[in-house]
Amino acid sequence: MTEQPAAAEQPPAAPGTLACDEDRERAVERVRAAVAVGRLSLAELDDRLGRVYSARTLGELAVVVRGLPGPGPRGALVVDRVPDSRFALGVFGGFAREGRWVVPQRFTSWSMWGGGRLDLCEARSASRETEIRAVALWGGTEIVVPDDVDVEVRGLGLFGVFGRRGAGGARRPGAPRVVIRGVALFGAVVTKPKAVGKSLR
Template sequence: MTQPLPGRSDLDIRASDTERTAAEERLRAAVETGRLPLAELDARLDEVHTARTRGDLETACRGLPVPGPRDSLVVDRPATSRGFVAGVFYGFERAGSWIVPARMTTWSMWGGGRLDLRKARFTSHDTVIRAFALWGGTSIIVPEDIDVDIRGIGLFGVFDKRAKNHIPKPGTPRVVIKGLALFGAVVTKTKR
């Protein structure tokens, strides 16, 4: 970033398109987390689109925090995955940025599956994942900043409970993982 000229504030510098896009995302994240009423969004977006300087963008985003990489884990958008996924003689994977439904069931039968929740968002504060592995395996990767409760059982198989984590911050999403591993495995891991 270039230094402003002497006597000139950083807020007087002309706003770039990238900075306008970041301000729009900041406003939308504030609506998703309940910090900004939806009724105010259009007026503030108009301020962003007509902003000439960085100071004008800051005025449009007044009173709002700069979103972090994991803000707004619970979103008011439809799930991007169905509530049922199966890997029968093959596999399935849900990873990257996706939206988890409130209730999800996975089947791994003579195949495998992988759910990666590290970049996922949730449709509900309480999510239930029912994982069934019959002569197959499912791997579930959870981030450190959500509440995880594992209640599955292994019958001649393994239902791993390593992803249970520390006491989460109030208001974080809660994921309950339950199901059955019969001659198979459901493995849960916590990763950043």
């Protein structure tokens, strides 16, 4: 790890270099992290995010994040960022949370005459223990978790199914814990593992 900063020895890009989507995403992460620890207010969050997305050059992005801490280590199990969402609802339709997103300490989902999918395999956690409250009424919710994460399912199936499919693998030291609670009434809430390699980080 001591050799990792070697990449930073490369000459920095000129301020006039056009910014790409990845540059903007890094700036957004720094702004959100600053809000999470109280360095910025919600009003400042809106202002800075607007400036990030309107920035055309690296120099303009540098002005937006000036005075904010740099990005934390990549691949951290728990990140100090504002969660992307805390609630998902599917009524006569569906919802999906997948890809790279920040899972809050408590997340609630409702599926009523519809379906939903929560994929935690590329997500990051805002807390070492995450609680997902899933309710399925004449609907279904699928929760996909990394195989090396500590998962506990505590749910009730009434004329439905609330359970886990498949067995978990070896737990990593310090791996996040996910507790899934809720009820399935004439519906299903199913938690299943995904191959190690795409992990909750």
